[in-house]
Amino acid sequence: MSVIIDFFIGFFILVGSLFCLIATIGVIRLPDVYTRNHAASKAATLGVMSILLGTFLYFYALEGHFNSRLILGIVFLFMTSPISGHLINRAAYNSGVKLWDKSVRDDLKEYNKKVLEKSSVD
Amino acid sequence: MTNLIILPILIPLFTGVILIFLNKRITGQRVVATISSISTMIAAGLIVQKVRTDGIQFLNMSSWDAPFGITLVSDMFSALLVLTTSLISFVCLIYSFKSIGEEREKYYYYAVFNFLLVGVNGAFTTGDIFNLFVFFEVMLMSSYVLLVLGGTKIQLRESIKYLLVNVISSALFVIAVAYLYSVVGTLNMAHISSRINEISVNGMPGILTVIAVLFLIVFGLKGAIFPLYFWMPGSYYAPPTPVLALFGALLTKVGVYSITRTYTLFFYHDIEAFGILSILAILSIVFGVIGAIAYWDIKNIIIYNIIIAVGVILYGVSVMNIASISGAVYYLIHDMIIKAALFLLIGIVIKITGTSNLRNMSGLITRYPGLGWTFFIASLALAGIPPLSGFVGKLLIVQGGFEGESFIGGFITLMSSLLVLFSVMKIFINGFWGKDRIYSGEEKAPVKQLLIAPVILVVISAFYGIGTESILPYITQAAHTLINPNLYIDAVLKE
Amino acid sequence: MSSLHLAILAPLVLSIFIPLFYRIFRHIHAGWFVLPIPIVLFVYFLTFLPETMRGRSLIEMINWIPSLGIKFTAKVDGLGLLFALLITGIGALVVLYSIYYLAKNKEKLNHFYVYLLLFMGAMLGVVLSDNLIVMYGFWELTSFSSFLLIGYWYERDKSRYGAQKSMLITVFGGLAMLGGIILLYIMTGTFSVTELISQANAIFNNALFDPALVCILLGAFTKSAQFPFYIWLPDAMEAPTPVSAYLHSATMVKAGIYLVARFTPVFGEHFLWFLLVTSVGILTLVWGSIFAVKQTDLKAILAFSTVSQLGLIMSLLGAGAAALHYEFLDENIYTVAVTAAIFHLVNHATFKGSLFMAAGIIDHETGTRDIRKLGGLMHFMPITFTTSIIGAFSMAGLPPFNGFLSKEMFFTAMVHVTEMDLFNLNTWGILFPVLAWIASIFTFVYSMILVFKTFTGKYQPDKLDKKPHEAPMGLLISPVILVSLVIIFGFFPNLLSDSLISPAMASILPSLLEAGEEFMVHISFWHGPNIELFMTLGVIILGIILFKTHAKWKKIYKAVPEKLALNRFYDFLIEGMQSVPYKVTNTYMNGSIRSYLVYIFTFFIVILAATLIGKNAFTFDTSNVSSIGVYEVALAILVVLASICILFAKSRMTSIILLGAVGYTVSLFYVLFRAPDLALTQLVIETISVALFLVCFYHLPKLRRFETRMRFRFTNALISVGVGVMVTLIALSAHSNKLFDSISQYYVENTYTEAAGKNMVNVILVDFRGFDTLFEITVLAIASLGIYSMIKLRLNRRKEE
Amino acid sequence: MRKTNNLILETAIKVLLFFIVLYSVYIFTAGHYYPGGGFIGGLMTAGAIVLLLITYDIKTVEELLPVNYRILTAIGLLFAIGTSAGSLLFNVPFLTHAFGDVHLPLLGELSLHTATLFDLGVYFVVVGVTMTIIQTIGEDE
Amino acid sequence: MEILMAFVIGILFMTATYLMLSKSLLRIIVGTGLLSHGAHLLILTMGGLKRGAAPILGGNAENYTDPLPQALILTAIVISFGVTAFFLVLAYRTYQELGTDNVEEMRGTEKDD
Amino acid sequence: MIDIMIRLALVFCSISMLGLIYRVIKGPSVADRVIALDAIGVNLVAITALISIVLNSHAFLEIILLIGILAFIGTVAFAKYLEKGVIIERERNH
Missing domain, CATH: 1.20.120 (Four Helix Bundle (Hemerythrin (Met), subunit A))
Known part of the structure; x- marks a missing residue:
């Protein structure tokens, strides 16, 4: 039993940290804000959630300590990181950070243009 | 064990909070503040009487025994200072009614005023070194607010300097407490004292001397002793008069009190530390005098006189015999009263003339004789002319100094009186005497009402001097406790 | 309170009523109210003549501050009576003279006679007090009443000059005399002249005897205008002539003579x-x-x-x-x-x-x-x-x-x-x-x-x-x-x-x-x-x-250069006393907070270093230290790096962020050093502080958003290194000198049983040391009030509008 | 600056606020047993309100939460003082606490402790102070 | 560890001092921030580091770290937070009123108001 | 076994921390920095969790959620600042 638990704990933690690492690599290597944000908010969050899960298991299994805050934390992270990712991206876009020159689509730009035209027509 | 001794802290605290609710109702604020001030005074008086009859009073906060909780201790020294503080604050309060202005009153002037008293009274009463830090912060934070309240340019500018110096001093205070805790492992002052006493039979360990000096720096920054006073003249120049009077009368004295308390309670084994204190005290007198006679600005003159007084008091403490300590205690109280009076008086002068430059005023006594004579008497009291209040203190300090074979110090203390007199008489001769002039602020200044406050103080000062005999037992009791730290330790640690 | 005391105090007390009389009876010269006083006193003192002629003296005592040996002892002996008669006798004549000399309508007679009576009482006090402290008090009162009389026409420059001069010199002497009195007290334990005389032989060889003698003589010489202190007397002539006749010829200047006579038996x-x-x-x-x-x-x-x-x-x-x-x-x-x-x-x-x-x-x-x-x-x-x-x-x-x-x-x-x-x-x-x-x-x-x-x-x-x-x-x-x-x-x-x-x-x-x-x-x-x-x-x-x-x-007098005159010296001294300190003070009080900090820190370094060396206080003991972990070292390096980076940070933003980095690292320190509460608090506080920093500084109306140039200052570096070194050294020796166990064991034992809590830190905060917390939140509340009023209340701006 | 809608944030904030406030209350009540206490709890609550302020604006939030924070501070102080001074009525030293343990479902061990009341004062003060500072500066900008 | 910490604290004080001696108001306030960090760490260090578990009862720890310094630091942190906030706003207002954040320009030898 | 894994995980996390710090310093845009800071916050959560395992104490688990909340508020604030130039508006839509 404990071996299996140990395994799961180790697994979650290790995988989580690897995710984190990969996310970081992404943040460093990726070419523009939007892609980096993608790496950070997706991969890192997943990694951290996994680590938290591992930690939760660790305390629950080895010490019998049911820590509700950890669960709360996982849920919280799960909810917030997309929002913050979204906000940053939108802010970056609106404050005029350029897309990567190899980006292929920019729907928002066209949409904005449309809105702008519309309002000018009005 | 009596809850009485917390009242001088609790009443202003409670009042301060109530006044936050009342911030738009000025009359209400004034009434509440006055009532609280009077009740604080009564409480302080009761404490003094209680200490006189029953000896040192203490109160273990939250009912935890002495070294573990926080203990408030009221010996005669602190009780007297608390009484003086509440008295001065009452007077400054009355003065504020007519001078501080509605805007400031609406922006929590009275509330912060009361919080300042919480800090000061707390610092005088607490028996815990870290709690002292907390009360210092209460006091300092209130003083920052009072200093900057109004937001004029000069206030802002000087507040920055004041704040910065005090932040540094607070940080040093924290590290001094940390060092002390590392060495003796406790925070209760009586406990610290008894622990230091245990190991200092054959002289105090060097590290404790270092800590003693560090404490001297910390409190010296607040009390404005010689190489640490530089921030003061500028900062005290900025605030409105009643605040200035409070600062001048109370804040530096808290530093002086703390030096006295720590040195007589913790470090009395250490001759070197006392030597340093003595030298610094004498230098404070010298440099204070140099500043006081240099300026033609009435505010600056009185501000530099604070430094002189601090030097004189600490010199008395550093000699550490019964005469000099009694003198220091006596002089400390005298100085609080008379400094407040002087600041209030020059406040009126500035209000009338619209300037603090002595060269731009003259002949005030022709139309303001009451002001002039009050100032004259206050100046004499400041210079220590019998039978006014400064005299006995100075006499005892000098006598103690001579007895302690510290002739240079005693002589300098004595002669400082002359230059103090010179500096304040300069104001009298040039500002009050001379040809009468017309001034800008004359119509606005309600001189008669404003004068009530300083007159009260001067009358008290006169009684303090003439009625010395009835006050002296209290002073002697205070000095006796300071000289024999065991009284303090026994009172707190042994139930 | 004997009749003798009443006699001494009568002029002082009655002086209070002069302005009253003056106000009520405008048409009568105020001098007439005053005149009876010296006459009555003169007659009163004459009654002592038979006693003193028989070699007896009369002593009356009131306790003033007996615990300090200060008693208001009035003693009439031959010397005292002589002076008392002189004072009252000449006083009566002078008052009479002044009634005709000073015009009723032009002068502020109420002031004049108050001063005069004050002086008379003071002078009687000087010559009739047996207690030296009381005598000193009256002595100074004569100086001040003389000051006021000389400055009676205070609108004249010369009057003010003369008044100030006489006051400075005589008060100087008075203080010296006080020093002498205190020295005598230390030698003999009494302030009473009578007792001093009886002990005179015993103290003759005391080391303090000479200084006491010189001090007392200084008092006498200044008051009696002896060389080189006489310079105040000619300037005192600015006083109205009755005053000159009274104070500056017949009575006050003789106080010094009296003092010498009085102390002749002692010295x-x-x-x-x-x-x-x-x-x-x-x-x-x-x-x-x-x-x-x-x-x-x-x-x-x-x-x-x-x-x-x-x-x-x-x-x-x-x-x-x-x-x-x-x-x-x-x-x-x-x-x-x-x-x-x-x-x-x-x-x-x-x-x-x-x-x-x-x-x-x-x-x-x-x-x-x-x-x-x-x-x-x-x-x-x-x-x-x-x-x-x-x-x-x-x-x-x-x-x-x-x-x-x-x-x-x-x-x-x-x-x-x-x-x-x-x-x-x-x-x-x-x-x-x-x-x-x-x-x-x-x-x-x-x-x-x-x-x-x-x-x-x-x-x-x-x-x-x-x-x-x-x-x-x-x-x-x-x-x-x-x-x-x-x-x-x-x-x-x-x-x-x-x-x-x-x-x-x-x-x-x-x-x-x-x-x-x-x-x-x-x-x-x-x-x-x-x-x-x-x-x-x-x-x-x-x-x-x-x-x-x-x-x-x-003409020979003209040959004596004016510069050598003592008056010149006095003026030079007074002038120098004000201008030189002004210059000196202004050099170090330059309003620059940096200079003040330099003084403070330099003092900090010097005095602590001196104490450390002088008391040989530096000890270093590695026996009582905990292990060093990898994470701690990493964090330590981080803190050090970040804090040093702040020094070289060029933009505001960078220094704020680096400060935040230091703060967060410190909170990690708290985690590693087993202080969860601290870590929590530090984290939140740091976040808020950084936010405030950004709001207050980054978001300001643009003046210069970036520092123009960072100059390295050697003195600053030296001072800061000094401060750092001192803090470290003291920390090391304080740590090596743990002489007692901490009181903390008590908290471990009692937190649960007595205070019903498990988190010791929190229990200490709200219970054991709840008093601290109460005032800690008071500090916060004051700060918030201050911030509120600082932003809302702007007296300056409104005035400008 | 072009207007942007804030739909995602405004929607999510309703849930998140609940989380944060719950957490802050938890951390406040648990203070006696686990890390936390009135101070940190108050800061978290303030954080929640700040989040609201960021999402909406001062005016909206004022309508939502019509609180004068300076008064809140004062109330908090009154609470703390009142709790401490209550002991004066029983003629025991200032600030002496009394307690009794109660076990509540869900929240676990909760003691009825006057210290908690004291801590509540701290909580209010901290919320009041933080919000006063932030609001004042926010309004000034 | 305590020795290492002593050096870290020393460096914090050093940098803090250097910053406080500079002209820019911001750097000065940053300096005070570092100063208080240093002071807080010093209290912790002086209480002894890592002498046992975190001071929360309930575990099965034998020893606990000294809780007292932690309580002191907590108080000190809160207070220095209040002071820093005040200082910042003061600096902000000064900046608005005097139009500078250079303390050398705030000498005020000319007493204007 | 589990010990080694945790150490390993800590090392990974530390490395990613360094990487993120690099990004914070490098930029180039403010948005990049904010992203990296947000990621640092999230990473801190992980590290705290791991440390509390190492120290074998659940006292620090409270910090996790706290960091999460703070990081979120911080990011939102930054984003708002970037977009609107203010963090707290007095009144929207005007």
């Missing part, structure tokens, strides 16, 4: 006493008389003459102290000096008082006191002339006036000095009579100038503001009374000898008397052709010659 046997008192006295005598000749202002002449005469009395007292070295009364030839001193004291009060009043009359009637403008007044004011000439002749030492007698005795005393076999005086003591003689010549000269320049010679109406005429009767009463005294004492000197002089001598030289004995004083008019008489003749002859020729040789 008199000491050589230093003799040396200082006698030589300073003689020097002052010569100096004052020489400079008096130079003056052109009537009152200035009188002022210098007073200086000189005071020197004379002083030197007599000094010489008289020599008497203490001889046991037997009969053979004691030196007591004559004391006799002369007291006699001259009285005489001086009479003739100088009358002269001052005459000068006042002249000033009053002609509008000037400048002798260059005066002349030929004899015909206009015959009575004034008569009084003046009698006074001046007495001052010059001409028979048959009282001045002659005391001058003769003075010569006798000075001649005796040469005969002393003490202190090698038989060799150099010859200086004393010679100097005394020279001074007498000059005294003669200026006395003559005073009278003849004013009253004879050419009348110059064009130089005068008013047409002179004789003064009204009221103004003349007082000088006439005084002048008649001059004559009476001249013819019947022994009126004084038994009643006043002998008892006073008994107080000055008590050790010479056996029980029941008293001094037999007999002043005779004719001694036969002895050396003193020849000296007097020499004085008269040489004096007349010099007076006749003085217009010629007076």
Whole structure:
């Protein structure tokens, strides 16, 4: 039993940290804000959630300590990181950070243009 | 064990909070503040009487025994200072009614005023070194607010300097407490004292001397002793008069009190530390005098006189015999009263003339004789002319100094009186005497009402001097406790 | 409270009512209310005469501060009574004179008489107090009432100058005297003069004896305007003439004389006493008389003459102290000096008082006191002339006036000095009579100038503001009374000898008397052709010659450079006392917070380093340390790196973020050092602080968003390294010196059982040390109020609008 | 600056606020047993309100939460003082606490402790102070 | 560890001092921030580091770290937070009023108001 | 076994921390920094969790959620600042 638990704990933690690492690599290597944000908010969050899960298991299994805050934390992270990712991206876009020159689509730009035209027509 | 001794802290605290609710109702604020001030005074008086009859009073906060909780201790020294503080604050309060202005009153002037008293009274009463830090912060934070309240340019500018110096001093205070805790492992002052006493039979360990000096720096920054006073003249120049009077009368004295308390309670084994204190005290007198006679600005003159007084008091403490300590205690109280009076008086002068430059005023006594004579008497009291209040203190300090074979110090203390007199008489001769002039602020200044406050103080000062005999037992009791730290330790640690 | 105390305090207490009377009875001259006081007191003190003549003294005591040995002891003995009579007697005359001198409507009489009464009371207090502290109090009160009287016409610059000068010098002396008193107290344990005298022998060899002596003499010399402190007296002439007549000739300046007389039994046997008192006295005598000749202002002449005469009395007292070295009364030839001193004291009060009043009359009637403008007044004011000439002749030492007698005795005393076999005086003591003689010549000269320049010679109406005429009767009463005294004492000197002089001598030289004995004083008019008489003749002859020729040789005075004058020195001192400190103070008080911090930190470093080294306090002990972990090291490196990076950060943003980094790392430290509560708090606080930083600084209206240039400053670096090193060193030695266990075990044991909590830190915060927390949140509340009002309340801006 | 809608944030904030406030209350009540206490709890609550302020604006939030924070501070102080001074009525030293343990479902061990009341004062003060500072500066900008 | 910490604290004080001696108001306030960090760490260090478990009862720890310094630091942190906030706003207002954040320009030798 | 894994995980996390710090310093745009800071916050959560395992104490688990909340608020604030130039508006839509 404990071996299996140990395994799961180790697994979650290790995988989580690897995710984190990969996310970081992404943040460093990726070419523009939007892609980096993608790496950070997706991969890192997943990694951290996994680590938290591992930690939760660790305390629950080895010490019998049911820590509700950890669960709360996982849920919280799960909810917030997309929002913050979204906000940053939108802010970056609106404050005029350029897309990567190899980006292929920019729907928002066209949409904005449309809105702008519309309002000018009005 | 009596809850009485917390009242001088609790009443202003409670009042301060109530006044936050009342911030738009000025009359209400004034009434509440006055009532609280009077009740604080009564409480302080009761404490003094209680200490006189029953000896040192203490109160273990939250009912935890002495070294573990926080203990408030009221010996005669602190009780007297608390009484003086509440008295001065009452007077400054009355003065504020007519001078501080509605805007400031609406922006929590009275509330912060009361919080300042919480800090000061707390610092005088607490028996815990870290709690002292907390009360210092209460006091300092209130003083920052009072200093900057109004937001004029000069206030802002000087507040920055004041704040910065005090932040540094607070940080040093924290590290001094940390060092002390590392060495003796406790925070209760009586406990610290008894622990230091245990190991200092054959002289105090060097590290404790270092800590003693560090404490001297910390409190010296607040009390404005010689190489640490530089921030003061500028900062005290900025605030409105009643605040200035409070600062001048109370804040530096808290530093002086703390030096006295720590040195007589913790470090009395250490001759070197006392030597340093003595030298610094004498230098404070010298440099204070140099500043006081240099300026033609009435505010600056009185501000530099604070430094002189601090030097004189600490010199008395550093000699550490019964005469000099009694003198220091006596002089400390005298100085609080008379400094407040002087600041209030020059406040009126500035209000009338619209300037603090002595060269731009003259002949005030022709139309303001009451002001002039009050100032004259206050100046004499400041210079220590019998039978006014400064005299006995100075006499005892000098006598103690001579007895302690510290002739240079005693002589300098004595002669400082002359230059103090010179500096304040300069104001009298040039500002009050001379040809009468017309001034800008004359119509606005309600001189008669404003004068009530300083007159009260001067009358008290006169009684303090003439009625010395009835006050002296209290002073002697205070000095006796300071000289024999065991009284303090026994009172707190042994139930 | 005895009648004696009442008598002393009466003028002080009654002075309070003067403004009241003044206000109610506007049409009556306020002087009339005052006049009864000195008269009643004079009569009252006369009643003591029989007692003191019998050698007894009366002591009354009120306890003032008995626990400090300060009692208001009033003692009337011969010396005290002499002075008391002088004060009240002359006081009555002066008040009478002033009623006519000061106009009822023009002057602020209420002030004047308050000051005058204050002075009178103070002076009575000085001479009748046995307790030195009380005496000191009255002593200072005389200084201040004199200050107020000199500055009576405070709108004049010269009045203020003179007032300040006299106050500074006399208060200086007073303080020195206080020092002496304290020294005496330390030696003997008493402030009572009577007890001091009884212990005088015991303290003779005490190391503090000499300093005490010098201090007391400083007090006496400044008050009695002795060289070099006399400079205040001529400037004090700015006071109204009645004041000059009263304070600056007859009474206050004699307080120093009184002090010397009073302390003669204590210090008199000491050589230093003799040396200082006698030589300073003689020097002052010569100096004052020489400079008096130079003056052109009537009152200035009188002022210098007073200086000189005071020197004379002083030197007599000094010489008289020599008497203490001889046991037997009969053979004691030196007591004559004391006799002369007291006699001259009285005489001086009479003739100088009358002269001052005459000068006042002249000033009053002609509008000037400048002798260059005066002349030929004899015909206009015959009575004034008569009084003046009698006074001046007495001052010059001409028979048959009282001045002659005391001058003769003075010569006798000075001649005796040469005969002393003490202190090698038989060799150099010859200086004393010679100097005394020279001074007498000059005294003669200026006395003559005073009278003849004013009253004879050419009348110059064009130089005068008013047409002179004789003064009204009221103004003349007082000088006439005084002048008649001059004559009476001249013819019947022994009126004084038994009643006043002998008892006073008994107080000055008590050790010479056996029980029941008293001094037999007999002043005779004719001694036969002895050396003193020849000296007097020499004085008269040489004096007349010099007076006749003085217009010629007076130029010599101009040869003395003005710069060397003591007045110049005083002005220079006062000026320098203000300007030099101003410059000095302004150099270090430059308003720059950086400089202040540099001073503070430098002091911090220096004094702590000195203590560490001096007390050998640095200890280093590695036995009691915890292990070093990898994470901690990593964090430590992070903190260090981040904090050092701040130093080189160029933009605001960077330094704020780096500060945040330090803060967060510190919170990680708290995690590693097992302080979860701290970590929580630090994290949140750090976040809020960083946010505030950003809001307050980054988001400001743009001035310069970035620092222009970062300059490396060597001093700053040095100081900061010093501070860091000191903190580290002390931390190391404090850690190595854990001398006691911490009290923390108590919390571990009691947190759960007694306080029902598990989180010790929190329990300490809300329970064990809840008091701290209460005020910690108070601090926060104050800060928020402050921030609120700082942003909302802007007095400046509104004013501008 | 172009107007942007804030739909995602405004929607999510309703849930998140609940989380944060719940957490802050938890951390406040648990203070006696686990890390936390009135101070940190108050800061978290303030954080929640700040989040609201960021999402909406001062005026909206004022309508939502019509609280004068300076008064809140004062109330908090009154609470703390009142709790401490209550002991004066029983003639025991100032600030003496009394307690009794109660076990509540869900929240676990909760003690009825006057110290908690004291801590509540701290909580209010901290919320009041933080919000006063932030609001004041926010309004000034 | 304590020795290492002593050096870290020393460096914090050093940098803090250097910053406080500079002209820019911001750097000065940053300096005070570092100063208080240093002071807080010093209290912790002086209480002894890592002498046992976190001071929360309930575990099965034998020893606990000294809780007292932690409580002191907590108080000190809160207070220095209040002071820093005040200082910041003061600086902000000064900046608005005087138009500078250079303390050398705030000497005020000319007493204007 | 589990010990080694945790250490390993800590090392990974630390490395990613360094990487993120690099990004914070490098930029180039403010948005990049904010992203990296947000990621640092999230990473801190992980590290705290791991440390509390190492220290074998659940006292620090409270910090996790706290960091999460703070990081979120911080990011939102930054985003708002970037977009609107203010963090707290007095009144929207005007």
